[in-house]
Amino acid sequence: MRIACFGRRVIHRGMLVGALIGISTAVQANNQVSLWPTIPFVRGQDICQFQDAYGQKRSQLTREMSDHIKAFLALGAEAHDAADILRSIDQLIDKNRLMVSGGHGMDVTLESNLKASIDELYRHINPRQSNLIFFNPGSLLDVLRALRDRKTQEQIDLKQLAKISGFAWGSYSYGAGCRGDLMVTVHVETNNGDSVSFYAQGRPDVVMASIAEKIFTQYQRTRFPSVIGMGAKTLSLVGAPGSPIGIAPATEIAQSSCEMLKARLPTHQEYEFLSTLGEWNGGVSLGHKVWALSDGHLLAPDLRNPSPVRHPDEVNTDEVFYYCVR
Numbered sequence: 001m002r003i004a005c006f007g008r009r010v011i012h013r014g015m016l017v018g019a020l021i022g023i024s025t026a027v028q029a030n031n032q033v034s035l036w037p038t039i040p041f042v043r044g045q046d047i048c049q050f051q052d053a054y055g056q057k058r059s060q061l062t063r064e065m066s067d068h069i070k071a072f073l074a075l076g077a078e079a080h081d082a083a084d085i086l087r088s089i090d091q092l093i094d095k096n097r098l099m100v101s102g103g104h105g106m107d108v109t110l111e112s113n114l115k116a117s118i119d120e121l122y123r124h125i126n127p128r129q130s131n132l133i134f135f136n137p138g139s140l141l142d143v144l145r146a147l148r149d150r151k152t153q154e155q156i157d158l159k160q161l162a163k164i165s166g167f168a169w170g171s172y173s174y175g176a177g178c179r180g181d182l183m184v185t186v187h188v189e190t191n192n193g194d195s196v197s198f199y200a201q202g203r204p205d206v207v208m209a210s211i212a213e214k215i216f217t218q219y220q221r222t223r224f225p226s227v228i229g230m231g232a233k234t235l236s237l238v239g240a241p242g243s244p245i246g247i248a249p250a251t252e253i254a255q256s257s258c259e260m261l262k263a264r265l266p267t268h269q270e271y272e273f274l275s276t277l278g279e280w281n282g283g284v285s286l287g288h289k290v291w292a293l294s295d296g297h298l299l300a301p302d303l304r305n306p307s308p309v310r311h312p313d314e315v316n317t318d319e320v321f322y323y324c325v326r
Contacts, residue, residue, distance in 0.1 A: 033190055033219055034135040036167040039114060041107035041184075044173040110172060110184060110208055117212030125220075127280040132219040135164060166190035175201055182207050188215065224323075226282045230273060237274070237284070238263045238324040245284070246322050251312060254292035254322040263324035265294040268309050270325060275301075284323060290315055292322040 115134065122130055168188045175181035184207050189195045196218055200210035224239035240246025241257050248254040251265075258264050266274070271291055277283025291299040298315050300308050 031131060033132050034165045036164050037134045037136045039111045039168045039170060041110050041170045041172055044171045046174040109204060110170065113208035114212055117209045118216060121212060121216045125280055127220060184211060186211050220280050222279050222282050222284060228282050235270060236326045238326055240323050244323060248292065248320050248322060249318060251292040251296050251298065251320060254320055258324035261324050263326045265292050265322055266325050267294050268299055271299050289321040290317045292320045
């Protein structure tokens with residue numbers, strides 16, 4: 001059965017399914033997280049409204065209302081007019097807030113800003129592989145129709161779901177203080193059982209940038225174990241006992257810890273190469289730390305004249321950083 005035609009090239013259903021399976025295999029092989037393209041946002045209880053209702057004791061609210069009525073009376077208003085003025089002001093405030101927060105516009109804004117912020121981070125850092133992608137199971141024509149009809153990707157079948165490795169959803173509410181801040185939480189769940197939540201608070205135009213940075217760091221930063229190709233050999237970053245990066249008082253202790261993992265400390269060349277890759281491409285940045293070398297020396301990146309490889313007596317430090325490799 002034909003499903004789409006681009007120029008003279010006809011795409012058949014079997015060809016498309018095969019292509020999607022190929023994409024899925026590549027995603028799994030490259031440890032990518034492929035998320036469902038739609039991120040639904042559910043509006044929660046507004047902390048702003050909650051604070052308005054319960055932020056003060058009943059006696060405080062009564063005293064505040066009494067002060068307002070006294071002020072109106074002092075300006076020459078009649079007693080019943082003063083009460084009507086207060087009710088009118090409250091109604092105007094409620095009406096204005098309802099106009100701004102009503103409808104489904106905020107969820108679309110949050111979803112669009114989150115995707116745009118993640119995409120901007122990938123363009124700026126430009127890693128050699130994107131570990132987080134939004135996989136659209138439909139065709140370009142389906143996307144255009146959804147945009148035209150202002151709909152999201154809601155129809156799911158088993159074939160489409162098999163190509164997705166996770167999904168994200170979020171909640172938001174208006175923050176305390178009633179100054180326009182949003183409290184936003186985004187949850188990402190993957191089919192391997194991982195579930196991670198991200199939270200930020202701020203104005204609607206900037207709050208998603210903070211969450212996007214956290215999501216990018218979670219899925220793009222090197223996750224141990226990491227396997228890297230170095231020329232003709234393959235190097236596996238094992239990490240340290242209990243954490244990816246370990247800290248030891250001396251090189252000997254770091255080497256002993258790696259031996260317990262049936263691994264070893266990296267050489268100078270391996271440290272430098274993995275630092276060149278950086279933490280967004282499967283490597284580890286050296287930073288300004290002092291690292292333990294496999295030959296008992298230390299690697300001090302800030303002491304490169306004449307060489308960053310130093311004897312322990314030449315470096316004044318009581319913290320030696322390390323990770324193990326195989």
